[in-house]
Amino acid sequence: MMQELEKYLRRDRFPHMWCPGCGNGIVLGCLLRAIKKLGLEQDKTIIVGGIGCSSRAVGYLDFNTLHTTHGRALAFATGIKLARPELNVIVVTGDGDATAIGGNHFIHAARRNIDLTVVLFNNNIYGMTGGQYSPLTPANKKATTAPHGTIEPVFDVAELARAAGATFVGRSTTYHTNLLTSLIAGGIENKGFSLVEAITACPTNFGRRNKMKGGAEMLLWQRDNAVHVQKTKQMSPGELEGKIVIGLLHKKETPEYTFVYDQIIARAREESGPGTLTPLKGGESRGRTE
Template identity: 60%
Template sequence: MNENLAEYFRGDHLPHIWCPGCGNGIVTAAIVRAIKELGWEKDDTVFVSGIGCSSRAPGYLDFNTLHTTHGRALVFATGIKVARPDLNVVVITGDGDASAIGGNHLIHAARRNIDITTICFNNNIYGMTGGQYSPLSPTHSLASTAPYGNTDRTFDLCRLVEAAGAAYVSRGTTYHVVPLTNLIRDGLNKRGFSFIEAVTACPVYFGRRNKMRTAVDMLNWQKEAAVPVSRAKDMDPGELAGKIVIGNFVDLDIPEYTESYERLLKEHASDRSGS
């Protein structure tokens, strides 16, 4: 395999199960490159995932890894971070896992501003189970459960997490892989809750039904639909329909949960020892 990545992977688990052209490997490699750049130790880093195609990623990564239940990765990650605030905790999730099954946990992890980096692989579909539409499937797109087109409005997950109180929020795409890697690096480095939505391609279950049959078609779609956040500010909602706004949306220095909790314990240390 690529020798620049090999030390961070469980090579005997490769090739991975993802379909030809699936973008999940591009995002996974981007995460590893960001960690390499930051110089994080494998033993000090924990990957936690839920269920879905993207959540298979930690299985290939040679770190401390936890593959948990659907939508609940952030719950397990919160437990790890509270017990061991010294560890780097990273959650890998998908659009369905994060926004539908685990939406409630996402909101509250952001609200607490706990120092966890969540990377949401957004492939716009439930790929593993056969292409059902997710809350992030574009309106009018076709899915196995929406043969005449999806009538739901699409969730803007970055705006949700921003409103819930996260310290860091960004979106990138697998086409724009260098900026994506930098956004992930900055999110990992941020003290507080970081959320990076990585727009990734599912050519098999999303692309084929939506006139993008190949991985190349899907990357060209990402290229053409992407609008930098600096330019999007001057565009009205009509102009932004169908676009993917990329870049950094939120970068705040605000109180982090485990630090606040530690302070509370110290303030009441005498109360506790006196009991």
């Protein structure tokens, strides 16, 4: 980790709990580079995690952090953003956390276009609990709960986020770190719901079972199987089969949820007359009756 990123880390929490070859540290490094690039203040930035190896990242970060419950990171983050819309709210989550138990929160946060940046660590498996398959485990891949290969089709989580209403969607891998950093920065800058899917390696529970060897080989696999979205235009569906499309996949302008919420409060205040609602102080309180 570069020295200039050290100030963002709680050094007293080290050594970290991740296995050798795990990609989580690479995603974390990209997140911190994005934060540094944007010059976000540590006291004005909240990072929320669910439960899982990836969500453990919040414990190592010297920001306002919340380690919440499995699948509920977005529910907590939504509450924080509504109460304190001026803060930067970033969510770190795993593929199980965000799309299995937390799938409902995920689609509705995207639908609302609330200003949260979700960094989804997609290692295609439940890492922390020993390798059960998730909605992002590709078909035919092995897991403890699918010893002969999964038979369920996989979600395209980027497409899911776009269809649900997200206004910024990007994907990169832990091999393509510059792209991952710039997508996370773009997601934070976007005023609305942003998803950055980070394809990362779990050599312990996915790689080992699926004969992908170690973390280094899994990085090379990412290099060889990723295609930048700009190149896909010249490729046939057959050539795209099994490829990971990376880059900025979707961006659009839609009013952001807390902005619309403020307008409703202003309208409600006008309609209810003076003294019925507490004044807003820089987003500190919202719409409570006196």
